[in-house]
Amino acid sequence: MFESRFQSFVELGDPAHGSARVGALRAELAKEGLAGFIVPRADEHQGEYVPPNAERLRWLTGFAGSAGIAVVLKDAAALFVDGRYTAQVKTQADGSVFEFRHIVDEPPTEWIAKKLKAADKLGYDPHLHTPDAVARFAAACEKAGAGLVAVDSNPIDAIWLDRPPAPLGPISPHAMRFAGESVAAKIARARTALMASDGLVISDPHNLAWLFNIRGSDVLYTPLPLGYGYLPLEGRPVVFVDGRKLTAASRQGLARQAEIDEPDALERFIDELGRQGRRVTFDAATAPAHLTQVLERTGGKADLRPDPITLMKAVKNPVELAGARAAHERDGAAMTRFLAWFAGQALSGRLTEIDAVKALETFRRASPALKDISFPTIAGAGANSAIPHYRVSEASNRKIERGIFLIDSGAQYEDGTTDITRTIAVGRPTPLMRDRFTRVLKGHIAVARAVFPPGTTGAQIDALARMALWRSGLDFDHGTGHGVGSYLSVHEGPQRLAKTGTTPLVPGMIVSNEPGYYAAGAFGIRIENLVAVETRTIPRGERPMLGFETLTLAPIDLALVEPKLLDPEEIAWLDAYHARVRKTLSPLVAAATRRWLTQATRRLAAANRRTSS
Structure with a gap:
């Protein structure tokens, strides 16, 4: 397995x-x-x-x-x-x-x-x-x-003579205790956004999975059922999936809500819609040009715009948010076990990047709730940590030595999807490493503490993450955060914290908070937690406000923090976060790990005295 x-x-x-x-x-x-x-x-x-x-x-x-x-x-x-x-x-x-x-x-x-x-x-x-x-x-x-x-x-x-065959991963129902909303209710909501057209071609498998409360296994890391759907303004929807992928339970549940047909029937179906002169909505981001060409050459009208299901899916309901919190507690315990293990092994000189990846996956697999990892783990030592999306291979695998080690990983549970990055000092970090890490941390804290009015976009929040770096003439070449699904993709739109993030943030959305810094050929830094957009009540405030609830729970390496660069409110945030991590995760780990966790989450003033001594 x-x-x-x-x-x-x-x-x-x-x-x-x-x-x-x-x-x-x-x-x-x-x-x-x-x-x-x-x-x-x-x-x-x-x-x-x-x-x-x-x-x-x-x-x-x-x-x-x-x-x-x-x-x-x-x-x-x-x-x-x-x-x-x-x-x-x-x-x-x-x-x-x-x-x-x-x-x-x-x-x-x-x-x-x-x-x-x-x-x-x-x-x-x-x-x-x-x-x-x-x-x-x-x-x-x-x-x-x-x-x-x-x-x-x-x-x-x-x-490509040895090209693999198309996948036939089984499709399974996604239970109401995880989904939090029935298929019928989702269909009714989606139809309210289709008044200008006769129907919607669902070309994004994430949206297909979400709308019909199913999950699949056609691709690695994301529980997707590859296929298409058609949601008419009236009448029964149609789902186009290879019937060999349907289990008895998924076929029975899906048949209650939709007609089921083979993927080969889709082109003929679109052709017939065109002959009927139908106006059909296609997702501008995922619809293949071939389908719109089929519709329009037979007389139909293709309406290209964002699939309304994408935004619906991005706003998590209370059940999905509760599941995300539970998943992050479970995942935080696994991550903490790994970090404690790593602290005892890192300076041995025997540990490699692949060893670290395998160890973290082993700690996660200890939970029977784990379904898969959510993306290939990024584990970079030294210069490899400066490659933002580095993927270790047998050829690139290097030993973990004194300096910086960065590990970016995540997991799939039926109640939530996780994504966390921690940058760890191996041995005593240099003053430059501490300076850069702390500037990244300042940006991370600025996002975590942000309070903003409804209508604020990800682009506006993105600047907060970069301010401390900008002041030193520094920056990073990726967005500050991406949306995250609910037992779906670890990278989900339309919300994102980035210079190009134009979607307003709405309560219930989950995004990552991951500023970074990369010195090519030397070391890289990234600190990532997932956060959920929530409403905020401001005493004596005159307008509604939003903020972020931090979901991820795991220590941030205090050895890399330069307290002189933090203001009192930033120190208070870090101490409060670590106190919450300690309180939540201590009952979930063994005694030896609990002792390590207590030290790893001590107050910054105490950590600074220990580092100085």
């Missing part, structure tokens, strides 16, 4: 294959009269975690990150990644085959417009791109005097 369901350290991609595989792709494109092809890191649902048969970008390039896109032309190829992966891509893909580009600073559309020649035909798979993405690529091709061409079958599939 552990080997198949939990983290593997075997890399699917290999940069040594890049030249041969790109060469094979170019030969395949030449047969079709194509000058190039776009290879996104995507499946038909635009998911972050995709099944093995959809890992085309990784197979072609070796790049294993969760976001990226390649463009392969006759005489050039480029691989585009964001700021999280600029270091990682150089170690996983062949720089002699691909140009490495920052996806924001030089978007693929700009590169395409420069590189394509007049009359060139650039191919794309319409199942793997949204209509908006297709429009952007078409405009880039037009700028070069070239054309964008949809392919009938993906050319990579023709050369």
